Amino acid sequence: MxxxxxxxxxxxxxxxxxxxxxxxxxxxxxxxxxxxxxxxxxxxxxxxxxxxRCIGGQMLEMRLARWPSRGSDLPLPYPPVVQIEQVAHLDSDGNEQPVSNALYRLAGNRLWLMPDFVAPVGGDEPYPVRIRYRAGYGAMNAQGQWExxxxxxxxxxxxxxxxxxxxxxxxxxxxxxxxxxxxxxxxxxxxxxxxx
CATH class of the missing domain: 1.10.3230.30 (Phage gp6-like head-tail connector protein)
Structure with missing residues (x-):
């Protein structure tokens, strides 16, 4: 990781x-x-x-060598986690492919992969799984500024x-x-x- x-x-x-x-x-x-x-x-x-942990609002990216199993959860480090921006993987051509947000949820500081999630087949890139999330105390306001x-x-x-x-x-x-x-x-x- x-x-x-x-x-x-x-x-x-x-x-x-x-x-x-x-x-x-x-x-x-x-x-x-x-x-x-x-x-x-x-x-x-x-x-x-x-x-x-994160104090000021920031975006982090966690990279993994492989997907966790479906129906399982993954703790996201450096809480508090506010929202998941994107879950993606690198395909066999090295291109980033996003995962539908219907296939995962944020629960507390954990990413839950839904039971119908099927891990995409990736290429040979190291750490092909990418999870971008916002962490820190506060939240984004309606103008897109961190409060x-x-x-x-x-x-x-x-x-x-x-x-x-x-x-x-x-x-x-x-x-x-x-x-x-x-x-x-x-x-x-x-x-x-x-x-x-």
Missing amino acids: LVSVIEPPTAVVTVEEARAHLRLDHTDDDGLLETLIKAATGWIDGPAGWLG NDAPDSIKAAILMLVGQWYANPEAVATATSNDTMPFAVEALLQPYRVLS
Whole structure:
């Protein structure tokens, strides 16, 4: 199984929220704040993140070497899963062929293949099965824009990281590892962590 990000996550915390958190009354550091927000969010969000889940709305693609059996379900990693965009496979010519959406359903964070699903015959491509889905806290609005609904404790953890890095802009070596999660941030995030 391979999972990649097709559309990057939407912002969970705004520059304005970071500025308010830091009690800044100027916009001189907005570029830096935006960078710190992206870094903090990237540390915990999505396939590469510490949480093992998606926070900002994003599209992922999971590739599989073979189809699961019909009438079975397949857990989709990095929840919460909001909707399945497409289920497809590569045919013997290497062309992507979509599967009718009548042959699968989303149930929670799982893809259910209906009993009448028959696995298409694919070619020799590695990972011919492709499942694209949207994940993250929130949903698409009527205008096709993602409306974020991340829990407040996740937002607070991101703001704490931004505040720590803003106050200490230089890399610092301590007796502990540089890649460990600060205790207060970990305490806020721990209830949402997906352990494999």
